[in-house]
Amino acid sequence: MSARGFPEAEYRARCDRLQTEMADAGLSALLLTTEADVRYVTGFLTRFWESPTRPWFVVLPAEGRPVAVIPAIGAPLMARTWVRDVRTWVSPDYSDDGVSLLAATLAEVVPAGGAIGVPTGGETHLRMPLDTWAAVQQRLSDRRFAGDGDLMRRTRMVKSPAEVDKIAAACAVAARAFARVPEVAREGVPLDAVFRRFQALCLDEGADWVAYLAGAAGPGGYGDVISPATDAPLAAGDVLMLDTGAVLDGYFCDFDRNFTVGPATPEVAEAHRLLVAATAAGFAAARPGATAADLFHAMAGVVGAGADAGRFGHGLGMQLTEPPSLIPADDTVLAPGMVLTLEPSVTLAPGRLMVHEEDIVVTEDGAHWLTPPVGPSLTTL
Numbered sequence: 450m451s452a453r454g455f456p457e458a459e460y461r462a463r464c465d466r467l468q469t470e471m472a473d474a475g476l477s478a479l480l481l482t483t484e485a486d487v488r489y490v491t492g493f494l495t496r497f498w499e500s501p502t503r504p505w506f507v508v509l510p511a512e513g514r515p516v517a518v519i520p521a522i523g524a525p526l527m528a529r530t531w532v533r534d535v536r537t538w539v540s541p542d543y544s545d546d547g548v549s550l551l552a553a554t555l556a557e558v559v560p561a562g563g564a565i566g567v568p569t570g571g572e573t574h575l576r577m578p579l580d581t582w583a584a585v586q587q588r589l590s591d592r593r594f595a596g597d598g599d600l601m602r603r604t605r606m607v608k609s610p611a612e613v614d615k616i617a618a619a620c621a622v623a624a625r626a627f628a629r630v631p632e633v634a635r636e637g638v639p640l641d642a643v644f645r646r647f648q649a650l651c652l653d654e655g656a657d658w659v660a661y662l663a664g665a666a667g668p669g670g671y672g673d674v675i676s677p678a679t680d681a682p683l684a685a686g687d688v689l690m691l692d693t694g695a696v697l698d699g700y701f702c703d704f705d706r707n708f709t710v711g712p713a714t715p716e717v718a719e720a721h722r723l724l725v726a727a728t729a730a731g732f733a734a735a736r737p738g739a740t741a742a743d744l745f746h747a748m749a750g751v752v753g754a755g756a757d758a759g760r761f762g763h764g765l766g767m768q769l770t771e772p773p774s775l776i777p778a779d780d781t782v783l784a785p786g787m788v789l790t791l792e793p794s795v796t797l798a799p800g801r802l803m804v805h806e807e808d809i810v811v812t813e814d815g816a817h818w819l820t821p822p823v824g825p826s827l828t829t830l
Contacts, residue, residue, distance in 0.1 A: 453698050454492055454494070454698070455492060455611055457531045458694050459488060459611055460491070460492060460531050461531075462510060462609070463489060463490060463604070463609075464490055464514070464515065465603050466824065467479065467490070467509060467600065467601070467604055468509070470600040470603070470604065471566060471600065472508075472511065472512060472772040473527070473595070474566065474598045475564055476511075476564050476565070476566035476595070476603060477508065477510075477511050477559040477560065477563035477564055477565065477567070478508050478509060478510050478511065478555060478558050478563070478565050479508070479509040479528055479565075479566045479567075479568075479597060479600075479601070480506065480507075480508055480555070480565055480566065481506070481508075481509065481515075481568070481572065481579055481601075481810045482504065482505065482565050482567075482575055482576040482795055483505075483568075483573070483576050483687075484498040484508055484576075484654045485603060485605075485766075485768050486507075486568060486605075487505060487507045487545065487768065488684045488767060490507060490509055490515045490616060491515055491517065491530045491531070491532050491757055492508060492530040492531060493517075493523070493526065493527055493530055493532075493772040494527070494698075495523070496658070496698045497522075497523070501526055502540075502541055502762075503520040503540045503544060503546070503736065504520075504539060504540075504547055504576065504578070504581060505519050505520065505523065505576070505586040506518040506519065506547065506551050506554075506577075507509045507519075507532075508551075508555060508558060510555055510558040510743075511558075512532065514531065514532055514603045515534075515536065515625065516534045516536065516554055516558065516680060517532050517533070517535045517536065517787035518536045518537075518550050518551045518554050519535065519536075519537055519780065520537065520538065520539070520540035520548060520824075521537040521538065521539050522540070523537075523558065523637075524537050528799075535540065535830040536554060537550075538550050541634070541705040544657065544694055545604060546578075546581060546803050547581070547589070548581055548584045548585055548618070549588075550559065550588055551585055552584075552585050552588040553748075555585070555589055556588075556589060556592070558637070559562075559589075559592050560592070561742055562591065562592070562715065563592055563593070563594070563828065564593045564594075564595045564702055565589070565592055565594050565595070565602070565830075566596065566597035566598070567594060567595070567596065567597060568596075568597050568602065568606075569596035569597060569599075570596070570602060570764035572597055572602070572626070572770075572771070572772055573602070573696045573808060579610075579659060580581075581593055587733065588782065589778070595712065599676065600824070603770055605766065605767075605771070606764055606772060606773065606781075606784075606787055607784055607785075607786040607787055608759075608766060608786045608787070608788050608810070610786075611785065611789060612637050612788075613786065613810050613819075614734070615697065615698050615700035616700045616701070616702065616766065616788055616808070616810075616819060617810075617819045618697050618698070618700075619656070619695055619696065619698075619701060620650060620702040620703040620704070620808050620819045620820045621699050622654045622655045622656045622695055622697055623654075623656070623693050623695045623702045623820075624653060624820060624821050625644075625654040625655075626647060626650040626651040626654045626693075626695070627691070627706045627778075628654075629650050629654075630643075630647065630706070630708060630828075630830070631828070631830055632646075632650075633647060633650065633828050634644035634646075634689060634700055634708065634710075634781065634822055635683065635710070636681060636682075636683055636684060636685055636710050636711065636830070637683065638681075638682060638683050639678075639679075639680045639681065639682050639739050640653065640664075640665075640666050640678040640680070640681055640682075640683065640689075641677075641678040641679060641691070642680075643666075643678070643683070643691070644664065644678040644691075644749070646663055646692070647662065647691055651693060651695045652679065655695055655697065656696060657696050657698065658693075658695055658696050658776060659694070659695050659696070659697075660694050660696050660701070660769065661693065661694030661701075661703070661769050662678070662691065662692070662693050662694070662796060663675050663692045663705075664678065664689070664690045664691040664692055664705070665683070665689075665690055665799065666683055666687045666688065666689040666690070666710075667688065667716075668684070668686045668687055668688075669686070669688065669714060669716060669797055669798065669801050670688050670717065670720070670797040670798070670800075670801030670802055670803050671690060671801065671802065671803070672800050673686060673802075674690065674692060674705075674802075674804050681800065683830070684710060685711040686709075686710065686711060687709070687710040688706070688708070688709055688710075688713075688827075689708040689709070689710060689830065690705055690706070690707050690708075690803070690804065691705060691706055691708075692704070692806065693705070699767060700766060700767060701765060701767070701768065701769050701804065701821075702765075702820070703765050703769055703770070703790050703808065704790065704802060704807055704808050704820045705726075705792075705805065705806045706823065706828070707721060707803060707804075707805065707827060707828075707829070708827065708828050708829070709827045709829050709830065710829075710830050711829065711830075712829065713827050713829070714798055716802070717797070718826075718827060720795050720797055720801065720803045721805070721825065721827050722825045722828075723751060723752050723795055724752065724793055724794075724795060724803060724804070724805035725762075725776055725805060725822075725823060725824065725825050726751050726825070727747075727748040727749075727750075727752045727791075727793035727795075727805075728748070728791045728806075728807050729794060729804055729822075730747040730748055730750060730751050730792060731744045731747050731748045731761065731762065731791040732807075732809055732816050732822075733747065733775075733815075733816075734746075734747035734782065735783060735789065735791075735811050735815065735816035736780060736811065736814075736815045736816065737783055737785055737807055737811060737813065738783065738786055739780070739782075739783050740780050740781060740783065741773040741775050741779035741780070741781045741783070742776065742777050742780055742783055743759070743774075743778055744761070744762065744775045744783075744789070744791070745761045745762075745775045745779075746774075746777065746795040747779055748761045748762075748787070748791065749761065749793075751793070752771065752793050752794070752795045753795070755793060755795060755796075755802070757793040759774075759776065760774045760775050760776045761775040761776070761791065761792055761793050761794070762774075762775035762789055762790040763769055763789065763792045764787065764788065764789060764790075764807070765788045765808060766788055766789055767769050767791065770805070773787075775789070775791070783809055783811050785812050785813050786806065786810070786811065786812075787810070787811045788807055788809070788810045788811075788819065789808070789809055789810075789811065790806050790808050790809075791806065791807050791808075792805070792806040792809065792811060793805060794805060804825075807819075807820045807822055808820045
């Protein structure tokens with residue numbers, strides 16, 4: 450893998466693109482409050498976001514570097530990024546938890562009558578208390594707050610080559626761990642033990658942490674793909690699925706693998722073959738100019754409408770799931786640099802399904818695999 454983090458030029462390029470779009474949208478500043486958005490423009494990587502106590506703000510002016518308005522506990526780490534203007538307060542402060550400092554910063558960089566953009570739309574949220582949001586708006590009543598017109602979403606959907614390298618490295622870590630599943634999973638081993646051991650394999654192979662692990666096991670398929678593991682032991686005839694979002698240097702992989710405990714039944718073997726064929730169809734359709742909906746239809750042409758997951762894949766990057774969604778209603782046009790998961794599903798019987806997932810990147814000449822695609826035969830444990 451390349452060196453940790455990114456050079457300053459990476460962040461400059463990101464902010465330049467955002468500021469160009471801000472100018473086109475008539476925005477004087479962009480207010481960012483979520484982990485991924487803040488990290489995208491600053492490089493501020495920490496697991497401290499797991500704590501909901503403190504709000505964190507970054508203001509991207511119309512020109513120049515971002516301005517960090519953050520709790521003092523984060524100042525040493527933010528100072529190690531390319532950000533030079535770091536403004537802090539001691540948090541938590543029950544009387545004024547960043548309101549005055551944020552309002553003053555926005556007033557400084559946004560002229561009266563100017564517009565402050567905030568990411569809006571699907572898959573965004575505002576990470577601050579409602580009272581804080583209202584107080585900031587009240588103090589800046591002579592400025593306008595507006596949606597960002599999806600500019601943050603559009604910019605983040607297209608990954609730089611350096612970002613793609615990070616995701617590819619995370620995929621390689623998980624692929625090595627998946628290859629070792631026979632070491633930790635066999636008939637009689639409880640599913641929750643398999644989950645714990647698989648996470649240990651991911652860490653052993655180089656993951657920084659395993660932010661997401663779901664899966665299931667059951668005879669002739671499984672009932673859902675998001676439940677936590679139980680202590681039920683694996684039994685002959687079970688299909689085991691593990692779906693991981695391992696993180697390396699702040700970037701996710703997201704793919705799964707299916708295994709059979711003992712020989713697969715003909716129905717399970719055929720379902721796996723169809724899922725692999727559907728993934729290949731999605732891969733073939735993934736090229737610049739195609740839409741997210743085109744990929745859904747390519748895969749649905751092999752497996753049908755699928756189970757009730759609602760989509761056949763999604764974007765991937767600093768978050769486990771990002772836009773676009775591979776559904777019939779998503780007309781997002783694919784562009785080089787978009788990283789996607791292909792995730793078709795098939796129902797074998799009422800309450801029994803199988804899902805298969807791979808990660809790809811769209812390039813000028815079509816799609817490239819980021820995960821080593823599996824063959825049509827299931828791995829037997």
